[in-house]
């Protein structure tokens with residue numbers, strides 16, 4: 056029999072030296088974290104001897120699952136020659152060329168270390184280009200930890216403000232008013248509202264930050280008319296459009312904006328382009344990227360970072376992305392379509408109050424019949440949050456990690472066997488746990 060107390064002991068040790076015991080607020084602790092020993096392909100194994108099908112994939116990063124052999128091989132080889140230098144290496148050019156070749160809006164790229172940093176520098180680039188301070192963003196959308204990008208993704212219905220003028224809810228006590236004052240919130244899929252709000256604040260707005268498929272806000276599907284309204288209004292007032300594709304680049308071979316018809320000036324990237332290593336990137340049209348280019352002198356926006364474009368992340372990202380051929384994207388999409396269809400069939404069979412959102416390799420279950428189209432519809436009441444936690448516990452009992460309040464993701468390491476495991480766990484949950492009530 057496997058030992059069962061190691062995670063318990065580790066968590067006790069961790070809480071002494073690490074506040075809250077973990078290094079990211081998003082770690083599942085129901086009631087404590089499971090410390091991972093190792094992962095391979097679609098599965099992770101904790102130190103207590105349990106194995107799980109991993110639908111978290113480090114929050115959608117691992118598009119090939121764990122310990123993908125080409126990444127392990129490329130990183131091992133690179134490490135022997137040193138892991139970081141103050142000089143550039145050929146590896147950053149290889150990955151930049153790959154991204155420029157695939158993503159229509161990306162003519163040039165600068166590499167950083169996280170999605171947070173990518174979003175931050177994209178916003179700064181828009182400010183430097185326009186000379187304006189403020190940003191508009193989607194209510195409820197998550198974009199990492201840059202101050203302005205953090206506004207308006209927390210709070211409860213009591214402090215959201217009216218749908219016509221969503222309130223810029225601060226992210227933490229003491230967040231400067233100067234920050235919240237420079238954030239204009241738009242509601243997803245509300246084209247008229249977006250036009251009105253952008254117009255009203257256009258003199259201050261440098262950019263509109265938009266994830267075409269906001270995941271934390273509900274993994275919402277965009278209306279083409281909404282995206283068009285946002286872009287047209289932005290162009291009218293010389294405001295830049297920043298697509299946050301940190302999570303959604305995996306929507307297609309050419310990314311999310313290309314898939315959904317969002318004509319972005321700048322694209323923030325991260326997650327899958329690092330093959331499991333820390334990464335972020337700002338890409339865009341040459342005109343928008345020109346702020347980084349000083350032609351040997353001081354650029355409008357100097358951007359640097361000790362680990363930017365480090366060779367380990369570059370070769371890992373290149374190995375991982377190169378293996379993501381158009382055929383692999385198509386295969387993942389078919390797998391995702393099949394899974395979403397099966398989940399919906401199960402929901403219909405039991406007339407269960409659930410719905411499914413998502414596309415390509417991403418999906419999210421919602422504890423209500425009608426799939427949400429914007430954040431306020433996707434927001435979970437306390438009872439609904441309890442239902443989703445119960446569902447998560449049930450999945451775990453069946454050996455599956457289902458992320459709470461975030462997008463679940465498939466990887467190329469998965470196939471029909473894994474889809475059946477997921478559908479079977481969901482069906483059993485509806486029957487056994489009386490979630491169908």
Ligand code: PMP
Pocket residue numbers: 114168169170171172174197198199200266270299300301302303325326334335
């Ligand atoms: N933007 C989006 C849409 C994200 O999903 C994330 C990470 N979940 C970020 C930005 C921040 O990326 P990172 O965690 O690498 O800083």
